[in-house]
Amino acid sequence: MGHSWKNRPGPAAEMADVAAAQGLWERTRPGYRQLVPWMVAVTLVLVWAGVAASGIFPKIYVPSPLRVVRDGATLATSGFAGVTLLTDVLASVGRISAGFIAAILVGVPIGFWMATSDIVFAAIDPMLQFLRPIPPLAYIPIMIIWFGIGELSKVILIFFCTIPIIIISAMSGVRGTQETRLRVARCFGATRWQVFRHVILPSALPEIFTGMRVAIGVAWTCLVAAEMIASQSGLGAMIHTAGNEIRTGVVFVGIIFIGLIGYTMELVIRLIEKRVIPWKGKA
Amino acid sequence: MVSLQQVRKTYPAPVRGQDPLLAVDTIDLTLADGQFCSLVGPSGCGKTTILNLVGGFEQPSAGRIAASGRSVIGPGPDRAVVFQEAALLPWMTVEANLAFALTLRGGRPAANTERIAQMMEVMGLTGFERHYPYHLSGGMQQRVAIGRALLTNPEVLLMDEPFGALDAQTRSDLQRFLLELWSRLNPTVLFVTHDVEEAILLADRVVVMSPRPGRIVDDIAVNLPRPRTWDAVLNREFGELRRQVLDALRPSDSRARRLS
Ligand SMILES: Nc1ncnc2c1ncn2[C@@H]1O[C@H](COP(=O)(O)OP(=O)(O)O)[C@@H](O)[C@H]1O
Ligand SMILES: [Mg+2]
Numbered sequence: 001m002g003h004s005w006k007n008r009p010g011p012a013a014e015m016a017d018v019a020a021a022q023g024l025w026e027r028t029r030p031g032y033r034q035l036v037p038w039m040v041a042v043t044l045v046l047v048w049a050g051v052a053a054s055g056i057f058p059k060i061y062v063p064s065p066l067r068v069v070r071d072g073a074t075l076a077t078s079g080f081a082g083v084t085l086l087t088d089v090l091a092s093v094g095r096i097s098a099g100f101i102a103a104i105l106v107g108v109p110i111g112f113w114m115a116t117s118d119i120v121f122a123a124i125d126p127m128l129q130f131l132r133p134i135p136p137l138a139y140i141p142i143m144i145i146w147f148g149i150g151e152l153s154k155v156i157l158i159f160f161c162t163i164p165i166i167i168i169s170a171m172s173g174v175r176g177t178q179e180t181r182l183r184v185a186r187c188f189g190a191t192r193w194q195v196f197r198h199v200i201l202p203s204a205l206p207e208i209f210t211g212m213r214v215a216i217g218v219a220w221t222c223l224v225a226a227e228m229i230a231s232q233s234g235l236g237a238m239i240h241t242a243g244n245e246i247r248t249g250v251v252f253v254g255i256i257f258i259g260l261i262g263y264t265m266e267l268v269i270r271l272i273e274k275r276v277i278p279w280k281g282k283a
Numbered sequence: 284m285v286s287l288q289q290v291r292k293t294y295p296a297p298v299r300g301q302d303p304l305l306a307v308d309t310i311d312l313t314l315a316d317g318q319f320c321s322l323v324g325p326s327g328c329g330k331t332t333i334l335n336l337v338g339g340f341e342q343p344s345a346g347r348i349a350a351s352g353r354s355v356i357g358p359g360p361d362r363a364v365v366f367q368e369a370a371l372l373p374w375m376t377v378e379a380n381l382a383f384a385l386t387l388r389g390g391r392p393a394a395n396t397e398r399i400a401q402m403m404e405v406m407g408l409t410g411f412e413r414h415y416p417y418h419l420s421g422g423m424q425q426r427v428a429i430g431r432a433l434l435t436n437p438e439v440l441l442m443d444e445p446f447g448a449l450d451a452q453t454r455s456d457l458q459r460f461l462l463e464l465w466s467r468l469n470p471t472v473l474f475v476t477h478d479v480e481e482a483i484l485l486a487d488r489v490v491v492m493s494p495r496p497g498r499i500v501d502d503i504a505v506n507l508p509r510p511r512t513w514d515a516v517l518n519r520e521f522g523e524l525r526r527q528v529l530d531a532l533r534p535s536d537s538r539a540r541r542l543s
Binding site: 186 | 368373416431
């Protein structure tokens with residue numbers, strides 16, 4: 001904005017101005033930027049390999065990268081404690097997805113509702129603020145007593161750990177709707193539903209996505225904790241069992257996979273975000 | 284027609300225990316159909332408040348407001364508003380933004396496509412239909428906002444410092460452009476600005492307000508010939524009008540000048 005020019009500008013000239021500014025920005029970004037994360041990763045693995053090979057620590061404390069890869073291969077083919085890696089991964093991802101999607105489906109409407117009604121806000125907010133600081137680990141015994149050690153208790157745990165984040169982001173997204181945009185809709189005679197559909201909902205989406213990204217991290221924390229305490233399958237269970245048997249290589253494989261899957265989920269959300277809210281941060 | 288009778292607006296005290304804040308006081312103002320009226324006054328005198336009242340976004344604490352022959356009880360499609368920021372919806376294309384009011388009134392039947400295309404052209408936006416607002420410069424965004432407001436042929440157009448954030452060149456482009464549209468569609472315009480020259484150049488009439496609580500201190504008819512071009516500013520008559528408006532804006536200054 002705030003463009004100025006000497007000659008009579010057509011809209012095309014203005015457009016070219018903006019495009020040129022963006023092009024400049026693109027061009028100043030160095031091409032090797034994409035390589036940086038890989039270089040960091042390679043460096044870290046080399047340092048790790050060096051430390052493992054130096055023999056400063058017993059092999060059982062710090063397995064070499066090669067050892068971890070070999071353990072990973074074994075896990076993938078014949079499995080560990082009778083369960084293959086794929087089964088563990090699917091078990092964990094399934095639980096996360098179920099709990100997380102449920103939290104979105106329930107949390108987003110609650111957040112919207114709280115943002116539009118003072119009474120609903122007064123009813124739910126204290127509960128939310130009370131529950132939020134309680135660490136998920138504290139729920140686990142109750143979840144097991146109430147729902148057993150099956151899938152349900154884990155999914156419900158994920159649900160409870162992530163829903164406050166989703167609710168709060170949806171609520172603050174709605175609250176952050178620009179007053180003038182609401183007024184524009186209202187002065188054109190928009191119904192309540194139309195105001196919601198065309199102005200409030202799109203305004204709230206960026207914050208909801210941010211909330212989802214935070215929530216997915218929290219979901220992994222809860223899940224692994226739950227699986228460590230009571231589960232036969234899942235990456236958390238795998239790590240736990242391997243730890244008890246001092247199979248450090250397997251523990252490493254578990255940790256690496258949790259990180260990779262978490263990262264992938266983040267990338268997926270980013271991709272959806274780009275599709276759904278390409279205007280984010282630009283208006 | 285727009286009319287305000289004995290309109291007052293008080294806001295609750297910003298700090299508990301203080302007196303409520305009287306923003307505008309006993310405003311009497313009637314705009315004839317198709318009249319272009321500028322409203323000038325020092326910052327914080329209640330110009331936006333008056334616009335919000337006529338727009339129906341806020342209720343007067345006392346007095347009556349009517350527009351298009353009806354009492355104003357809320358926002359309505361007979362009164363379109365343009366704000367200082369374009370307030371476009373970033374998730375819609377330029378064309379969808381322009382057609383927003385029509386979309387709200389039930390889809391976009393083929394009958395409207397031509398009207399929308401025509402408005403795009405009038406606005407100098409042809410070729411930008413599929414672009415998004417953040418691709419446009421500030422001036423173009425504001426043009427979309429004006430087009431959006433005018434596409435439904437509102438009887439009343441309310442504008443709150445619509446060019447205040449633009450650079451001088453863009454501003455004068457848009458002024459000319461607004462006058463063109465106004466002469467074509469002839470809505471009643473209430474145009475808030477703090478730029479005295481702009482107020483005179485555009486309007487049939489300049490209403491001047493006092494500092495808070497805002498009252499109308501002068502109501503100056505502008506009889507410069509139309510169509511107006513920006514060199515009207517160089518006119519002797521224009522200078523006379525400007526002095527009159529400035530006098531009304533700063534009565535203490537002019538008194539001091541007369542005394543010295
Ligand atoms: N919603 C509000 N609540 C309380 N005070 C307000 C509100 N809106 C405006 N005011 C006050 O009313 C006065 C007039 O404001 P405004 O109409 O915005 O002035 P202007 O547009 O002429 O600069 C100001 O003192 C402002 O602080
Ligand atoms: Mg104002």
